[in-house]
Amino acid sequence: MSLAPRVVLVHRTTEYEELVAHHGTHGQAAYFLRSRDRDIEEVAERHHRVRGALAEVAAAIPLTWRQARVERADLDRFLFAPEDVVVVVGQDGLVANVAKYLSGQPVLGIDADPGRNPGVLVRHRPRDTAKLLAAAGRAAATGVDELTMVEAVADDTQRLVALNEIYLGAAGHQTARYRLGLEDDGGVVEAQASSGVLVGTGTGATGWLRSVWQERGAQLPLPAPTAPRLLWFVREAWPSPTTGTTHVSGLLTTTTRLRLTVECERLIAFGDGMEGDAVELTWGQSVEVGVCGERLRLVG
Incomplete structure:
Protein backbone atom coordinates (compact mmCIF):
# COMPACT_ATOMS: atom_id res chain seq x y z
CA MET A 1 0.00 0.00 0.00
CA SER A 2 1.55 3.26 -1.13
CA LEU A 3 1.60 6.38 0.99
CA ALA A 4 -0.82 9.17 0.23
CA PRO A 5 0.92 12.24 -1.17
CA ARG A 6 2.20 14.81 1.30
CA VAL A 7 1.58 18.47 0.56
CA VAL A 8 4.37 20.71 1.81
CA LEU A 9 3.22 24.31 2.16
CA VAL A 10 6.14 26.70 1.80
CA HIS A 11 5.67 30.27 3.01
CA ARG A 12 7.65 33.10 4.51
CA THR A 13 7.25 35.48 7.42
CA THR A 14 5.32 38.61 6.44
CA GLU A 15 6.59 42.17 6.94
CA TYR A 16 3.93 42.65 9.62
CA GLU A 17 5.08 39.58 11.56
CA GLU A 18 8.70 40.76 11.37
CA LEU A 19 7.75 44.22 12.65
CA VAL A 20 5.72 42.88 15.58
CA ALA A 21 8.45 40.35 16.45
CA HIS A 22 11.04 43.13 16.48
CA HIS A 23 9.02 45.76 18.37
CA GLY A 24 7.03 43.45 20.65
CA THR A 25 3.45 44.59 20.03
CA HIS A 26 1.22 45.88 17.25
CA GLY A 27 1.07 49.28 18.97
CA GLN A 28 4.84 49.63 19.22
CA ALA A 29 5.24 48.63 15.59
CA ALA A 30 2.58 51.16 14.59
CA TYR A 31 4.36 53.91 16.55
CA PHE A 32 7.65 53.05 14.85
CA LEU A 33 6.10 53.28 11.37
CA ARG A 34 4.27 56.53 12.18
CA SER A 35 7.62 58.10 13.10
CA ARG A 36 8.67 57.36 9.53
CA ASP A 37 5.44 58.57 7.90
CA ARG A 38 4.21 55.03 7.28
CA ASP A 39 0.89 53.45 8.18
CA ILE A 40 0.90 50.00 9.72
CA GLU A 41 -2.57 49.30 8.34
CA GLU A 42 -1.32 48.80 4.79
CA VAL A 43 1.31 46.38 6.09
CA ALA A 44 -1.28 44.59 8.22
CA GLU A 45 -3.67 44.38 5.26
CA ARG A 46 -1.04 42.64 3.14
CA HIS A 47 -0.36 40.28 6.05
CA HIS A 48 -4.05 39.34 6.25
CA ARG A 49 -4.21 38.72 2.49
CA VAL A 50 -1.21 36.41 2.64
CA ARG A 51 -2.51 34.54 5.69
CA GLY A 52 -5.94 34.26 4.08
CA ALA A 53 -4.39 32.77 0.96
CA LEU A 54 -2.42 30.27 3.05
CA ALA A 55 -5.58 29.22 4.90
CA GLU A 56 -7.53 28.83 1.64
CA VAL A 57 -4.79 26.68 0.14
CA ALA A 58 -4.60 24.49 3.27
CA ALA A 59 -8.38 24.00 3.23
CA ALA A 60 -8.22 22.72 -0.36
CA ILE A 61 -5.88 19.83 0.46
CA PRO A 62 -7.72 16.47 0.33
CA LEU A 63 -8.46 15.06 3.77
CA THR A 64 -6.70 11.79 2.96
CA TRP A 65 -3.43 13.56 2.11
CA ARG A 66 -0.74 14.40 4.62
CA GLN A 67 0.38 17.97 5.27
CA ALA A 68 3.51 19.78 6.41
CA ARG A 69 4.53 23.42 6.57
CA VAL A 70 7.95 24.99 6.29
CA GLU A 71 9.00 28.62 6.58
CA ARG A 72 11.60 30.05 4.20
CA ALA A 73 14.21 30.41 6.95
CA ASP A 74 13.96 26.67 7.75
CA LEU A 75 14.25 25.29 4.20
CA ASP A 76 17.85 24.19 4.64
CA ARG A 77 16.79 22.02 7.61
CA PHE A 78 13.65 20.48 6.09
CA LEU A 79 13.72 17.01 4.55
CA PHE A 80 11.60 16.77 1.38
CA ALA A 81 10.36 13.28 0.43
CA PRO A 82 10.04 11.88 -3.12
CA GLU A 83 6.23 11.69 -2.93
CA ASP A 84 5.81 15.33 -1.83
CA VAL A 85 3.80 17.90 -3.74
CA VAL A 86 5.29 21.29 -2.92
CA VAL A 87 2.92 24.26 -2.77
CA VAL A 88 4.63 27.65 -2.55
CA VAL A 89 2.35 30.40 -1.26
CA GLY A 90 3.97 33.79 -1.69
CA GLN A 91 6.19 35.57 -4.19
CA ASP A 92 8.07 34.40 -7.27
CA GLY A 93 11.34 34.50 -5.35
CA LEU A 94 10.07 31.96 -2.84
CA VAL A 95 9.80 29.34 -5.61
CA ALA A 96 13.43 30.00 -6.47
CA ASN A 97 14.39 29.70 -2.79
CA VAL A 98 12.87 26.21 -2.49
CA ALA A 99 14.03 24.88 -5.87
CA LYS A 100 17.56 24.00 -4.73
CA TYR A 101 16.25 21.62 -2.06
CA LEU A 102 14.07 19.52 -4.41
CA SER A 103 14.75 16.50 -6.58
CA GLY A 104 11.91 16.25 -9.07
CA GLN A 105 8.88 16.93 -6.85
CA PRO A 106 6.12 18.91 -8.61
CA VAL A 107 5.79 22.53 -7.48
CA LEU A 108 2.67 24.69 -7.48
CA GLY A 109 3.19 28.43 -7.25
CA ILE A 110 0.29 30.26 -5.58
CA ASP A 111 0.25 34.07 -5.73
CA ALA A 112 -0.64 35.19 -2.22
CA ASP A 113 -0.99 38.88 -3.13
CA PRO A 114 -2.01 39.32 -6.79
CA GLY A 115 -0.95 42.61 -8.30
CA ARG A 116 2.26 42.88 -6.27
CA ASN A 117 4.07 39.94 -7.89
CA PRO A 118 5.03 39.50 -11.56
CA GLY A 119 3.54 36.00 -11.41
CA VAL A 120 6.32 34.35 -13.41
CA LEU A 121 6.58 31.42 -11.00
CA VAL A 122 3.54 31.92 -8.75
CA ARG A 123 1.10 31.54 -11.61
CA HIS A 124 -2.06 30.48 -9.82
CA ARG A 125 -4.67 31.76 -7.37
CA PRO A 126 -5.60 30.06 -4.09
CA ARG A 127 -9.01 29.09 -5.52
CA ASP A 128 -7.27 26.86 -8.11
CA THR A 129 -5.48 24.74 -5.51
CA ALA A 130 -7.84 21.75 -5.39
CA LYS A 131 -7.81 21.28 -9.16
CA LEU A 132 -4.04 21.68 -9.37
CA LEU A 133 -3.40 19.22 -6.55
CA ALA A 134 -5.56 16.61 -8.24
CA ALA A 135 -3.45 16.92 -11.40
CA ALA A 136 -0.12 17.02 -9.54
CA GLY A 137 -1.00 13.96 -7.47
CA ARG A 138 -1.30 11.72 -10.51
CA ALA A 139 1.69 9.56 -11.34
CA ALA A 140 2.34 11.36 -14.62
CA ALA A 141 1.33 14.97 -14.11
CA THR A 142 0.70 16.90 -17.31
CA GLY A 143 1.16 20.60 -17.90
CA VAL A 144 4.48 20.68 -16.06
CA ASP A 145 7.30 22.98 -17.17
CA GLU A 146 10.80 21.58 -16.73
CA LEU A 147 12.80 24.68 -15.79
Missing part, protein backbone atom coordinates in the same frame (compact mmCIF):
# COMPACT_ATOMS: atom_id res chain seq x y z
CA THR A 148 16.56 24.70 -16.30
CA MET A 149 18.72 25.18 -13.21
CA VAL A 150 22.38 26.14 -12.72
CA GLU A 151 24.92 24.37 -10.52
CA ALA A 152 28.37 25.12 -9.14
CA VAL A 153 30.62 22.23 -8.08
CA ALA A 154 33.84 22.92 -6.18
CA ASP A 155 36.94 20.72 -6.27
CA ASP A 156 36.26 19.68 -2.66
CA THR A 157 32.79 18.33 -3.70
CA GLN A 158 30.80 21.29 -2.30
CA ARG A 159 27.79 21.76 -4.58
CA LEU A 160 25.33 24.61 -5.03
CA VAL A 161 22.15 24.58 -7.15
CA ALA A 162 19.95 27.56 -8.08
CA LEU A 163 16.93 28.30 -10.25
CA ASN A 164 17.69 31.91 -11.22
CA GLU A 165 21.40 32.53 -10.90
CA ILE A 166 24.61 31.80 -9.06
CA TYR A 167 26.91 34.62 -8.04
CA LEU A 168 30.61 34.04 -7.40
CA GLY A 169 32.66 36.79 -5.81
CA ALA A 170 34.08 38.29 -2.66
CA ALA A 171 31.95 38.61 0.45
CA GLY A 172 31.00 42.27 0.89
CA HIS A 173 32.32 44.81 -1.61
CA GLN A 174 35.92 43.73 -1.93
CA THR A 175 37.51 42.89 -5.26
CA ALA A 176 37.35 39.25 -6.32
CA ARG A 177 40.56 37.83 -7.81
CA TYR A 178 40.55 34.58 -9.76
CA ARG A 179 41.48 32.89 -13.03
CA LEU A 180 38.62 32.24 -15.43
CA GLY A 181 38.36 29.88 -18.40
CA LEU A 182 36.00 27.71 -20.43
CA GLU A 183 36.34 23.99 -20.96
CA ASP A 184 35.90 24.33 -24.75
CA ASP A 185 38.01 27.46 -25.23
CA GLY A 186 41.28 25.77 -26.12
CA GLY A 187 42.64 26.09 -22.63
CA VAL A 188 42.58 29.91 -22.65
CA VAL A 189 42.55 31.21 -19.07
CA GLU A 190 42.46 34.85 -17.99
CA ALA A 191 43.42 36.34 -14.64
CA GLN A 192 40.74 38.81 -13.54
CA ALA A 193 39.90 41.27 -10.79
CA SER A 194 36.21 42.14 -10.69
CA SER A 195 33.04 42.58 -8.67
CA GLY A 196 32.24 38.93 -9.29
CA VAL A 197 30.70 36.63 -11.87
CA LEU A 198 26.99 36.06 -12.46
CA VAL A 199 25.74 32.88 -14.19
CA GLY A 200 22.00 32.78 -14.86
CA THR A 201 19.20 30.70 -16.36
CA GLY A 202 16.22 31.57 -18.52
CA THR A 203 14.13 31.92 -15.37
CA GLY A 204 16.72 34.31 -13.98
CA ALA A 205 16.44 36.30 -17.21
CA THR A 206 13.44 38.06 -15.68
CA GLY A 207 15.52 39.38 -12.77
CA TRP A 208 19.15 40.12 -11.90
CA LEU A 209 20.54 38.52 -15.07
CA ARG A 210 18.31 40.68 -17.25
CA SER A 211 19.44 43.88 -15.55
CA VAL A 212 23.10 43.03 -16.23
CA TRP A 213 22.24 41.98 -19.79
CA GLN A 214 20.45 45.28 -20.47
CA GLU A 215 23.17 47.38 -18.88
CA ARG A 216 25.86 45.59 -20.89
CA GLY A 217 23.92 45.88 -24.17
CA ALA A 218 24.72 42.23 -24.76
CA GLN A 219 24.17 40.72 -28.20
CA LEU A 220 23.63 37.26 -26.73
CA PRO A 221 19.92 36.32 -26.70
CA LEU A 222 18.40 35.60 -23.30
CA PRO A 223 17.51 31.89 -22.94
CA ALA A 224 13.97 30.63 -22.40
CA PRO A 225 13.23 29.17 -18.94
CA THR A 226 13.16 25.61 -20.29
CA ALA A 227 16.16 25.99 -22.62
CA PRO A 228 19.31 24.09 -21.52
CA ARG A 229 21.44 27.23 -21.80
CA LEU A 230 22.98 29.73 -19.38
CA LEU A 231 24.43 33.20 -19.77
CA TRP A 232 27.38 34.45 -17.73
CA PHE A 233 28.72 37.94 -17.12
CA VAL A 234 31.75 39.28 -15.30
CA ARG A 235 30.76 42.37 -13.34
CA GLU A 236 33.07 45.40 -13.56
CA ALA A 237 36.22 43.61 -14.68
CA TRP A 238 39.32 45.71 -13.92
CA PRO A 239 42.15 46.00 -16.49
CA SER A 240 45.66 46.09 -15.07
CA PRO A 241 49.16 44.84 -15.96
CA THR A 242 48.24 41.46 -14.44
CA THR A 243 44.45 41.21 -15.00
CA GLY A 244 42.42 41.25 -18.20
CA THR A 245 38.94 42.04 -19.48
CA THR A 246 38.76 39.89 -22.62
CA HIS A 247 36.49 37.12 -21.30
CA VAL A 248 33.58 38.97 -19.66
CA SER A 249 30.44 37.27 -21.02
CA GLY A 250 29.31 34.17 -22.80
CA LEU A 251 26.96 31.25 -23.27
CA LEU A 252 27.05 27.87 -21.55
CA THR A 253 25.36 24.73 -22.88
CA THR A 254 25.10 21.23 -21.47
CA THR A 255 28.57 20.45 -22.83
CA THR A 256 30.43 23.56 -21.60
CA ARG A 257 31.34 24.77 -18.13
CA LEU A 258 32.86 27.92 -16.72
CA ARG A 259 35.84 27.29 -14.44
CA LEU A 260 37.14 29.70 -11.79
CA THR A 261 40.30 29.22 -9.75
CA VAL A 262 40.51 31.41 -6.65
CA GLU A 263 43.47 33.77 -6.32
CA CYS A 264 42.51 35.59 -3.13
CA GLU A 265 41.92 34.70 0.49
CA ARG A 266 38.19 33.98 0.22
CA LEU A 267 35.45 33.80 -2.39
CA ILE A 268 31.84 32.75 -1.94
CA ALA A 269 29.20 31.35 -4.26
CA PHE A 270 25.52 31.69 -3.48
CA GLY A 271 22.32 31.14 -5.42
CA ASP A 272 19.08 33.08 -5.77
CA GLY A 273 20.05 35.71 -3.20
CA MET A 274 20.42 33.25 -0.30
CA GLU A 275 23.80 34.44 1.03
CA GLY A 276 23.31 32.50 4.26
CA ASP A 277 23.61 29.22 2.33
CA ALA A 278 26.83 29.91 0.45
CA VAL A 279 29.75 27.77 -0.69
CA GLU A 280 33.07 29.15 0.59
CA LEU A 281 36.25 28.86 -1.46
CA THR A 282 39.84 29.67 -0.51
CA TRP A 283 43.09 30.35 -2.37
CA GLY A 284 43.85 27.79 -5.07
CA GLN A 285 40.44 26.11 -5.05
CA SER A 286 38.52 25.69 -8.30
CA VAL A 287 34.81 25.67 -9.04
CA GLU A 288 32.97 24.74 -12.22
CA VAL A 289 29.59 26.26 -13.12
CA GLY A 290 27.19 24.90 -15.71
CA VAL A 291 23.76 23.54 -16.57
CA CYS A 292 22.37 21.37 -13.79
CA GLY A 293 21.20 17.86 -14.61
CA GLU A 294 18.15 18.34 -12.36
CA ARG A 295 15.22 20.57 -13.26
CA LEU A 296 12.45 22.27 -11.39
CA ARG A 297 9.07 20.72 -12.26
CA LEU A 298 6.71 23.70 -12.11
CA VAL A 299 3.02 22.96 -12.62
CA GLY A 300 1.83 25.36 -15.32
Whole structure:
Protein backbone atom coordinates (compact mmCIF):
# COMPACT_ATOMS: atom_id res chain seq x y z
CA MET A 1 0.00 0.00 0.00
CA SER A 2 1.55 3.26 -1.13
CA LEU A 3 1.60 6.38 0.99
CA ALA A 4 -0.82 9.17 0.23
CA PRO A 5 0.92 12.24 -1.17
CA ARG A 6 2.20 14.81 1.30
CA VAL A 7 1.58 18.47 0.56
CA VAL A 8 4.37 20.71 1.81
CA LEU A 9 3.22 24.31 2.16
CA VAL A 10 6.14 26.70 1.80
CA HIS A 11 5.67 30.27 3.01
CA ARG A 12 7.65 33.10 4.51
CA THR A 13 7.25 35.48 7.42
CA THR A 14 5.32 38.61 6.44
CA GLU A 15 6.59 42.17 6.94
CA TYR A 16 3.93 42.65 9.62
CA GLU A 17 5.08 39.58 11.56
CA GLU A 18 8.70 40.76 11.37
CA LEU A 19 7.75 44.22 12.65
CA VAL A 20 5.72 42.88 15.58
CA ALA A 21 8.45 40.35 16.45
CA HIS A 22 11.04 43.13 16.48
CA HIS A 23 9.02 45.76 18.37
CA GLY A 24 7.03 43.45 20.65
CA THR A 25 3.45 44.59 20.03
CA HIS A 26 1.22 45.88 17.25
CA GLY A 27 1.07 49.28 18.97
CA GLN A 28 4.84 49.63 19.22
CA ALA A 29 5.24 48.63 15.59
CA ALA A 30 2.58 51.16 14.59
CA TYR A 31 4.36 53.91 16.55
CA PHE A 32 7.65 53.05 14.85
CA LEU A 33 6.10 53.28 11.37
CA ARG A 34 4.27 56.53 12.18
CA SER A 35 7.62 58.10 13.10
CA ARG A 36 8.67 57.36 9.53
CA ASP A 37 5.44 58.57 7.90
CA ARG A 38 4.21 55.03 7.28
CA ASP A 39 0.89 53.45 8.18
CA ILE A 40 0.90 50.00 9.72
CA GLU A 41 -2.57 49.30 8.34
CA GLU A 42 -1.32 48.80 4.79
CA VAL A 43 1.31 46.38 6.09
CA ALA A 44 -1.28 44.59 8.22
CA GLU A 45 -3.67 44.38 5.26
CA ARG A 46 -1.04 42.64 3.14
CA HIS A 47 -0.36 40.28 6.05
CA HIS A 48 -4.05 39.34 6.25
CA ARG A 49 -4.21 38.72 2.49
CA VAL A 50 -1.21 36.41 2.64
CA ARG A 51 -2.51 34.54 5.69
CA GLY A 52 -5.94 34.26 4.08
CA ALA A 53 -4.39 32.77 0.96
CA LEU A 54 -2.42 30.27 3.05
CA ALA A 55 -5.58 29.22 4.90
CA GLU A 56 -7.53 28.83 1.64
CA VAL A 57 -4.79 26.68 0.14
CA ALA A 58 -4.60 24.49 3.27
CA ALA A 59 -8.38 24.00 3.23
CA ALA A 60 -8.22 22.72 -0.36
CA ILE A 61 -5.88 19.83 0.46
CA PRO A 62 -7.72 16.47 0.33
CA LEU A 63 -8.46 15.06 3.77
CA THR A 64 -6.70 11.79 2.96
CA TRP A 65 -3.43 13.56 2.11
CA ARG A 66 -0.74 14.40 4.62
CA GLN A 67 0.38 17.97 5.27
CA ALA A 68 3.51 19.78 6.41
CA ARG A 69 4.53 23.42 6.57
CA VAL A 70 7.95 24.99 6.29
CA GLU A 71 9.00 28.62 6.58
CA ARG A 72 11.60 30.05 4.20
CA ALA A 73 14.21 30.41 6.95
CA ASP A 74 13.96 26.67 7.75
CA LEU A 75 14.25 25.29 4.20
CA ASP A 76 17.85 24.19 4.64
CA ARG A 77 16.79 22.02 7.61
CA PHE A 78 13.65 20.48 6.09
CA LEU A 79 13.72 17.01 4.55
CA PHE A 80 11.60 16.77 1.38
CA ALA A 81 10.36 13.28 0.43
CA PRO A 82 10.04 11.88 -3.12
CA GLU A 83 6.23 11.69 -2.93
CA ASP A 84 5.81 15.33 -1.83
CA VAL A 85 3.80 17.90 -3.74
CA VAL A 86 5.29 21.29 -2.92
CA VAL A 87 2.92 24.26 -2.77
CA VAL A 88 4.63 27.65 -2.55
CA VAL A 89 2.35 30.40 -1.26
CA GLY A 90 3.97 33.79 -1.69
CA GLN A 91 6.19 35.57 -4.19
CA ASP A 92 8.07 34.40 -7.27
CA GLY A 93 11.34 34.50 -5.35
CA LEU A 94 10.07 31.96 -2.84
CA VAL A 95 9.80 29.34 -5.61
CA ALA A 96 13.43 30.00 -6.47
CA ASN A 97 14.39 29.70 -2.79
CA VAL A 98 12.87 26.21 -2.49
CA ALA A 99 14.03 24.88 -5.87
CA LYS A 100 17.56 24.00 -4.73
CA TYR A 101 16.25 21.62 -2.06
CA LEU A 102 14.07 19.52 -4.41
CA SER A 103 14.75 16.50 -6.58
CA GLY A 104 11.91 16.25 -9.07
CA GLN A 105 8.88 16.93 -6.85
CA PRO A 106 6.12 18.91 -8.61
CA VAL A 107 5.79 22.53 -7.48
CA LEU A 108 2.67 24.69 -7.48
CA GLY A 109 3.19 28.43 -7.25
CA ILE A 110 0.29 30.26 -5.58
CA ASP A 111 0.25 34.07 -5.73
CA ALA A 112 -0.64 35.19 -2.22
CA ASP A 113 -0.99 38.88 -3.13
CA PRO A 114 -2.01 39.32 -6.79
CA GLY A 115 -0.95 42.61 -8.30
CA ARG A 116 2.26 42.88 -6.27
CA ASN A 117 4.07 39.94 -7.89
CA PRO A 118 5.03 39.50 -11.56
CA GLY A 119 3.54 36.00 -11.41
CA VAL A 120 6.32 34.35 -13.41
CA LEU A 121 6.58 31.42 -11.00
CA VAL A 122 3.54 31.92 -8.75
CA ARG A 123 1.10 31.54 -11.61
CA HIS A 124 -2.06 30.48 -9.82
CA ARG A 125 -4.67 31.76 -7.37
CA PRO A 126 -5.60 30.06 -4.09
CA ARG A 127 -9.01 29.09 -5.52
CA ASP A 128 -7.27 26.86 -8.11
CA THR A 129 -5.48 24.74 -5.51
CA ALA A 130 -7.84 21.75 -5.39
CA LYS A 131 -7.81 21.28 -9.16
CA LEU A 132 -4.04 21.68 -9.37
CA LEU A 133 -3.40 19.22 -6.55
CA ALA A 134 -5.56 16.61 -8.24
CA ALA A 135 -3.45 16.92 -11.40
CA ALA A 136 -0.12 17.02 -9.54
CA GLY A 137 -1.00 13.96 -7.47
CA ARG A 138 -1.30 11.72 -10.51
CA ALA A 139 1.69 9.56 -11.34
CA ALA A 140 2.34 11.36 -14.62
CA ALA A 141 1.33 14.97 -14.11
CA THR A 142 0.70 16.90 -17.31
CA GLY A 143 1.16 20.60 -17.90
CA VAL A 144 4.48 20.68 -16.06
CA ASP A 145 7.30 22.98 -17.17
CA GLU A 146 10.80 21.58 -16.73
CA LEU A 147 12.80 24.68 -15.79
CA THR A 148 16.56 24.70 -16.30
CA MET A 149 18.72 25.18 -13.21
CA VAL A 150 22.38 26.14 -12.72
CA GLU A 151 24.92 24.37 -10.52
CA ALA A 152 28.37 25.12 -9.14
CA VAL A 153 30.62 22.23 -8.08
CA ALA A 154 33.84 22.92 -6.18
CA ASP A 155 36.94 20.72 -6.27
CA ASP A 156 36.26 19.68 -2.66
CA THR A 157 32.79 18.33 -3.70
CA GLN A 158 30.80 21.29 -2.30
CA ARG A 159 27.79 21.76 -4.58
CA LEU A 160 25.33 24.61 -5.03
CA VAL A 161 22.15 24.58 -7.15
CA ALA A 162 19.95 27.56 -8.08
CA LEU A 163 16.93 28.30 -10.25
CA ASN A 164 17.69 31.91 -11.22
CA GLU A 165 21.40 32.53 -10.90
CA ILE A 166 24.61 31.80 -9.06
CA TYR A 167 26.91 34.62 -8.04
CA LEU A 168 30.61 34.04 -7.40
CA GLY A 169 32.66 36.79 -5.81
CA ALA A 170 34.08 38.29 -2.66
CA ALA A 171 31.95 38.61 0.45
CA GLY A 172 31.00 42.27 0.89
CA HIS A 173 32.32 44.81 -1.61
CA GLN A 174 35.92 43.73 -1.93
CA THR A 175 37.51 42.89 -5.26
CA ALA A 176 37.35 39.25 -6.32
CA ARG A 177 40.56 37.83 -7.81
CA TYR A 178 40.55 34.58 -9.76
CA ARG A 179 41.48 32.89 -13.03
CA LEU A 180 38.62 32.24 -15.43
CA GLY A 181 38.36 29.88 -18.40
CA LEU A 182 36.00 27.71 -20.43
CA GLU A 183 36.34 23.99 -20.96
CA ASP A 184 35.90 24.33 -24.75
CA ASP A 185 38.01 27.46 -25.23
CA GLY A 186 41.28 25.77 -26.12
CA GLY A 187 42.64 26.09 -22.63
CA VAL A 188 42.58 29.91 -22.65
CA VAL A 189 42.55 31.21 -19.07
CA GLU A 190 42.46 34.85 -17.99
CA ALA A 191 43.42 36.34 -14.64
CA GLN A 192 40.74 38.81 -13.54
CA ALA A 193 39.90 41.27 -10.79
CA SER A 194 36.21 42.14 -10.69
CA SER A 195 33.04 42.58 -8.67
CA GLY A 196 32.24 38.93 -9.29
CA VAL A 197 30.70 36.63 -11.87
CA LEU A 198 26.99 36.06 -12.46
CA VAL A 199 25.74 32.88 -14.19
CA GLY A 200 22.00 32.78 -14.86
CA THR A 201 19.20 30.70 -16.36
CA GLY A 202 16.22 31.57 -18.52
CA THR A 203 14.13 31.92 -15.37
CA GLY A 204 16.72 34.31 -13.98
CA ALA A 205 16.44 36.30 -17.21
CA THR A 206 13.44 38.06 -15.68
CA GLY A 207 15.52 39.38 -12.77
CA TRP A 208 19.15 40.12 -11.90
CA LEU A 209 20.54 38.52 -15.07
CA ARG A 210 18.31 40.68 -17.25
CA SER A 211 19.44 43.88 -15.55
CA VAL A 212 23.10 43.03 -16.23
CA TRP A 213 22.24 41.98 -19.79
CA GLN A 214 20.45 45.28 -20.47
CA GLU A 215 23.17 47.38 -18.88
CA ARG A 216 25.86 45.59 -20.89
CA GLY A 217 23.92 45.88 -24.17
CA ALA A 218 24.72 42.23 -24.76
CA GLN A 219 24.17 40.72 -28.20
CA LEU A 220 23.63 37.26 -26.73
CA PRO A 221 19.92 36.32 -26.70
CA LEU A 222 18.40 35.60 -23.30
CA PRO A 223 17.51 31.89 -22.94
CA ALA A 224 13.97 30.63 -22.40
CA PRO A 225 13.23 29.17 -18.94
CA THR A 226 13.16 25.61 -20.29
CA ALA A 227 16.16 25.99 -22.62
CA PRO A 228 19.31 24.09 -21.52
CA ARG A 229 21.44 27.23 -21.80
CA LEU A 230 22.98 29.73 -19.38
CA LEU A 231 24.43 33.20 -19.77
CA TRP A 232 27.38 34.45 -17.73
CA PHE A 233 28.72 37.94 -17.12
CA VAL A 234 31.75 39.28 -15.30
CA ARG A 235 30.76 42.37 -13.34
CA GLU A 236 33.07 45.40 -13.56
CA ALA A 237 36.22 43.61 -14.68
CA TRP A 238 39.32 45.71 -13.92
CA PRO A 239 42.15 46.00 -16.49
CA SER A 240 45.66 46.09 -15.07
CA PRO A 241 49.16 44.84 -15.96
CA THR A 242 48.24 41.46 -14.44
CA THR A 243 44.45 41.21 -15.00
CA GLY A 244 42.42 41.25 -18.20
CA THR A 245 38.94 42.04 -19.48
CA THR A 246 38.76 39.89 -22.62
CA HIS A 247 36.49 37.12 -21.30
CA VAL A 248 33.58 38.97 -19.66
CA SER A 249 30.44 37.27 -21.02
CA GLY A 250 29.31 34.17 -22.80
CA LEU A 251 26.96 31.25 -23.27
CA LEU A 252 27.05 27.87 -21.55
CA THR A 253 25.36 24.73 -22.88
CA THR A 254 25.10 21.23 -21.47
CA THR A 255 28.57 20.45 -22.83
CA THR A 256 30.43 23.56 -21.60
CA ARG A 257 31.34 24.77 -18.13
CA LEU A 258 32.86 27.92 -16.72
CA ARG A 259 35.84 27.29 -14.44
CA LEU A 260 37.14 29.70 -11.79
CA THR A 261 40.30 29.22 -9.75
CA VAL A 262 40.51 31.41 -6.65
CA GLU A 263 43.47 33.77 -6.32
CA CYS A 264 42.51 35.59 -3.13
CA GLU A 265 41.92 34.70 0.49
CA ARG A 266 38.19 33.98 0.22
CA LEU A 267 35.45 33.80 -2.39
CA ILE A 268 31.84 32.75 -1.94
CA ALA A 269 29.20 31.35 -4.26
CA PHE A 270 25.52 31.69 -3.48
CA GLY A 271 22.32 31.14 -5.42
CA ASP A 272 19.08 33.08 -5.77
CA GLY A 273 20.05 35.71 -3.20
CA MET A 274 20.42 33.25 -0.30
CA GLU A 275 23.80 34.44 1.03
CA GLY A 276 23.31 32.50 4.26
CA ASP A 277 23.61 29.22 2.33
CA ALA A 278 26.83 29.91 0.45
CA VAL A 279 29.75 27.77 -0.69
CA GLU A 280 33.07 29.15 0.59
CA LEU A 281 36.25 28.86 -1.46
CA THR A 282 39.84 29.67 -0.51
CA TRP A 283 43.09 30.35 -2.37
CA GLY A 284 43.85 27.79 -5.07
CA GLN A 285 40.44 26.11 -5.05
CA SER A 286 38.52 25.69 -8.30
CA VAL A 287 34.81 25.67 -9.04
CA GLU A 288 32.97 24.74 -12.22
CA VAL A 289 29.59 26.26 -13.12
CA GLY A 290 27.19 24.90 -15.71
CA VAL A 291 23.76 23.54 -16.57
CA CYS A 292 22.37 21.37 -13.79
CA GLY A 293 21.20 17.86 -14.61
CA GLU A 294 18.15 18.34 -12.36
CA ARG A 295 15.22 20.57 -13.26
CA LEU A 296 12.45 22.27 -11.39
CA ARG A 297 9.07 20.72 -12.26
CA LEU A 298 6.71 23.70 -12.11
CA VAL A 299 3.02 22.96 -12.62
CA GLY A 300 1.83 25.36 -15.32
